Amino acid sequence: MGQDGRVRTIDDHRDEIVELLRPVADQLAAEPIEVGGAAFTARPWEHAARYLATDVIAPRALPGFDNSQMDGFAVLAADLEGASPESPVTLPVAERIAAGDAGHPHRPGTATPIMTGAALPPGADAVVPVERVDPPLFPAPGTEAIAGFTAPVAPGTYVRAQGSDVADGQVLLRAGDRLSAARAGVINGVGLTEVAVRRRLRVLLVPTGHEIRDPGEELTPGRIHDSNSVALTAALQSIGCGVDVRPCRSDDAVDLLAIVESALGESAGDPRAGGTNDAAPTSAPTPPAEISGDGAVTGPPDLLITVGGVSAGAREVVRDALGPLGVRFEKVALQPGGPQGLGLASLGDGRTLPVVCLPGNPVSALVSFEVFLRSALLTTAGASVTDRERRSAPLAHDLDSPPHVLQLRRGVLVDGELHTLGGPSSHLLHALADSTVLIHVPVGVDHVAAGSPLEFWRIDD
Numbered sequence: 295m296g297q298d299g300r301v302r303t304i305d306d307h308r309d310e311i312v313e314l315l316r317p318v319a320d321q322l323a324a325e326p327i328e329v330g331g332a333a334f335t336a337r338p339w340e341h342a343a344r345y346l347a348t349d350v351i352a353p354r355a356l357p358g359f360d361n362s363q364m365d366g367f368a369v370l371a372a373d374l375e376g377a378s379p380e381s382p383v384t385l386p387v388a389e390r391i392a393a394g395d396a397g398h399p400h401r402p403g404t405a406t407p408i409m410t411g412a413a414l415p416p417g418a419d420a421v422v423p424v425e426r427v428d429p430p431l432f433p434a435p436g437t438e439a440i441a442g443f444t445a446p447v448a449p450g451t452y453v454r455a456q457g458s459d460v461a462d463g464q465v466l467l468r469a470g471d472r473l474s475a476a477r478a479g480v481i482n483g484v485g486l487t488e489v490a491v492r493r494r495l496r497v498l499l500v501p502t503g504h505e506i507r508d509p510g511e512e513l514t515p516g517r518i519h520d521s522n523s524v525a526l527t528a529a530l531q532s533i534g535c536g537v538d539v540r541p542c543r544s545d546d547a548v549d550l551l552a553i554v555e556s557a558l559g560e561s562a563g564d565p566r567a568g569g570t571n572d573a574a575p576t577s578a579p580t581p582p583a584e585i586s587g588d589g590a591v592t593g594p595p596d597l598l599i600t601v602g603g604v605s606a607g608a609r610e611v612v613r614d615a616l617g618p619l620g621v622r623f624e625k626v627a628l629q630p631g632g633p634q635g636l637g638l639a640s641l642g643d644g645r646t647l648p649v650v651c652l653p654g655n656p657v658s659a660l661v662s663f664e665v666f667l668r669s670a671l672l673t674t675a676g677a678s679v680t681d682r683e684r685r686s687a688p689l690a691h692d693l694d695s696p697p698h699v700l701q702l703r704r705g706v707l708v709d710g711e712l713h714t715l716g717g718p719s720s721h722l723l724h725a726l727a728d729s730t731v732l733i734h735v736p737v738g739v740d741h742v743a744a745g746s747p748l749e750f751w752r753i754d755d
């Protein structure tokens with residue numbers, strides 16, 4: 295239910311998050327990023343999940359010149375007219391041209407040995423692969439030799455024409471394109487050393503829970519290792535966000551607010567003790583955050599994401615801390631991921647911060663990220679592809695679902711059929727870890743028979 299007593303749909307909640315983040319999008323200015331050669335390979339973090347801020351125009355054609363697609367012999371096609379196995383055309387072999395060589399003009403009536411990628415010499419208009427020539431080999435340089443051709447060849451055969459991939463001056467890439475491997479490659483191929491990308495969206499991530507401890511820390515009875523901090527950080531980083539993660543291990547609203555203030559203070563150049571908040575702090579203050587070439591994160595957060603502390607317990611640290619600042623808590627018709635919160639928190643002195651609150655169960659938190667945050671954050675970051683691909687496939691077995699919610703079951707697609715993994719409970723993180731799809735069981739459906747089609751999203755990228 296929403297606070298007005300209405301059942302809150304997924305679309306209601308997602309749309310409101312997009313609205314909440316709209317002003318953030320305007321703050322994500324373009325920034326130049328070095329992409330040429332060593333500058334790219336030396337700082338892999340800097341280039342991961344970046345989105346172009348502007349169109350990129352090709353400063354030159356690709357290929358830059360006509361060149362050979364095969365190791366073989368460059369010829370003038372007219373010289374091989376009438377060639378056949380019975381009456382081969384034989385041509386004296388000229389000096390060879392390798393990739394990178396300036397080369398020499400091709401003389402009609404000769405065959406010029408040419409290697410893949412070498413510039414087609416002026417005067418030649420086709421290439422015959424070496425294995426189709428008699429003898430099928432390259433003579434040693436400086437020796438006199440004859441090459442036999444047993445078939446005619448059409449002009450242009452095995453020639454990669456100048457500009458056949460990219461025309462000089464064309465739009466090479468578009469604003470919003472993710473800097474993928476192939477795109478980084480083609481940017482380098484046309485010789486560019488810098489492109490403009492959107493600044494990363496900076497997220498202050500505050501997982502909560504009196505019970506959580508880092509892996510490596512001893513667990514006293516009732517305590518658990520923290521999986522949300524890393525899982526949500528990884529999910530956010532996978533779409534290009536810079537993440538400053540500061541777990542709150544206290545159920546006291548004052549402690550959570552101190553963590554937020556500390557993060558804001560440090561990002562404003564006023565370092566105060568930050569990091570994990572605990573009755574007896576167990577880890578050093580988290581360093582200030584900047585997303586730069588070395589992977590650190592600095593600058594004020596654009597968005598606060600909390601995890602946990604939103605349901606109906608006696609003390610719910612997120613509700614207690616952020617409710618009074620203007621954040622609303624809702625029950626969305628989704629399972630897992632029912633309890634949610636969002637709003638623009640008023641932090642005093644006129645400061646505001648967009649806030650999204652996710653439920654604490656590990657599967658609920660990650661599914662909520664998928665449903666509510668992933669596409670909203672990609673939209674905010676200016677990405678052109680923001681949604682998971684939605685497809686449909688038959689279910690391999692029967693399945694029951696509570697009809698008042700959209701249930702997202704975790705599973706795999708095997709031989710075109712959907713199989714759920716684990717049950718619907720939101721603590722089953724291992725089953726999610728083995729899953730490749732999120733299977734959508736719509737609102738209003740309480741039973742799905744084997745063989746019925748269901749929509750699913752792939753989540754295994």
Ligand SMILES: Nc1nc2c(c(=O)[nH]1)N[C@H]1C(S)=C(S)[C@@H](COP(=O)(O)OP(=O)(O)OC[C@H]3O[C@@H](n4cnc5c(N)ncnc54)[C@H](O)[C@@H]3O)O[C@H]1N2
Nearest residue numbers: 501503506520521522602603604605606632653654655658
């Ligand atoms: N009386 C009701 N109880 C609950 C309701 C409800 O409607 N009425 N909703 C349930 C649902 S659904 C969910 S989801 C959870 C959401 O609870 P919170 O967001 O308040 O989260 P917590 O209580 O803090 O934690 C829930 C669960 O997850 C574990 N957890 C929390 N943080 C981490 C972490 N960083 N790493 C690993 N596991 C974590 C925590 O120990 C709890 O087991 O509320 C239900 N209850």
Ligand code: MOO
Nearest residue numbers: 630631632658720
């Ligand atoms: O809705 Mo909770 O998010 O199922 O476990």
